[in-house]
Amino acid sequence: MLFNEIENFQIVGLDDVPRVIVATEPIGTEYVTSLLTRGQQDLREGDVDSIVTKSRTILESVFRQILDDHNVVYKSDGDIGKYRKKVLDTLGMSVKSDWNPRVKTMVSSLNKLVDTIAEMRNTDGDAHDSAIRIRLTIAGSELLLNVSASLGNYFIRVNERQKS
Template sequence: MESENFELLENTDVTTFLIDRPWITYRSNADLDSLGARFGSPNPEGSNRLLKMSSIIKTTHAKSRTESLLSFIFSPAELRPVITEYLTERQFSQLNNIDDFILDRLTGDNSKDILIVAQAIKQRVIKEINSILLYSNVKLISSDNSWDIVPEDEEITITVPIQRINEGYISNLLTQGLNDLEDGDFDSIVTKSRTLIEEVFLQILADNDVECKRNGNINQYRNLVVEKLGMRPSQEWNPRITKMIGHLNGITDLIAEMRNKDSDAHASSERVKIQAAEAELLLNTSVSLATYYLRINDRHPWCQTKKTNKG
């Protein structure tokens, strides 16, 4: 069971910061009905939006899913309308109505800047909510997708574990990608697909103590992985396997190229919008590729030695 302190979020003064601009993406009555259905409250009670949101929080808390609800609300995908407005038309962004909401550390890489703005929004909303919770002598805290409400004077030390890419991680990413597909956010799928392949390569290189410069050169990462895992084709290989590996390399090249030209990470004059079928194919292909390379890494001597040492 989650902390009973989450009940404090049902306060309508708090819910204002969870459904309205300039703080967050505006949610209409229909949006709140959809949000409620997603989290087990298909018909949230209330004669207005604030009361509906309070009803959703109450039901979600009863199911011990408040952390999931908050993580969803503050996800980059859900904040996308506000973030896009800030990044593309900053002088007109409603975020400018919030005192001191000026970000001077944006990188120019849209995929990174989206995360930076999302984090800034989350921290600013938490600050405003805590100004209300202060009278209850508690505060809301968050690290990644972990949330809690703790005594106001409690010293918080947050340690963020490094999340390894495994079957569970890939399954979760696939679910997120399918949600993007349902929402029509095909650009995000391109970015997720390329990022998954890149991170898998970097993890394998780290597992095998191979040093490399993190410069975003996915082909360089792949070449190092292929060399370390002994995946260079040889005369001993079945020619069909050799051909398959060649096709894998080609697919990886295409995923990297599509991310650079066709995703939400970069603006490009060569950008070609992809449709649902191609986005789904790209998502499933990247998941299959990532799983394949992880399987090869699992049968490598490094991994076998690790399993033996664990007993």
């Protein structure tokens, strides 16, 4: 069997089973920065619907990357609440009863932010039509985008510390 990495093709014998090789870049802070930059352009253009989608995409992508990094099995169903729980367990960030009460409050608040961002995508974003949809203001959209980017980068950095 021959494999040419430069041309990205594979020649196999008649009795060999072909393999699909997908080269992807891992999700990292550069990815978050690129979505943040595109989201800032959307802000300038007033496209708040796109910002809701990008904000949720940041978190989902980061969580899935962390789970993949640690070979954690998960159902690929877009439920970032489930992804978040698995990430917290994987990174040892699940709330413990012996933690400082302020730290427990902070982690609980992070969890609530993630849940709220997911909910906003489902009810206020452009991916689903909803009778109760409320269009966000530019200021609200900017907050949503910046919080998502900050959370994404935070989880990436915790994961990087865990891996090293």
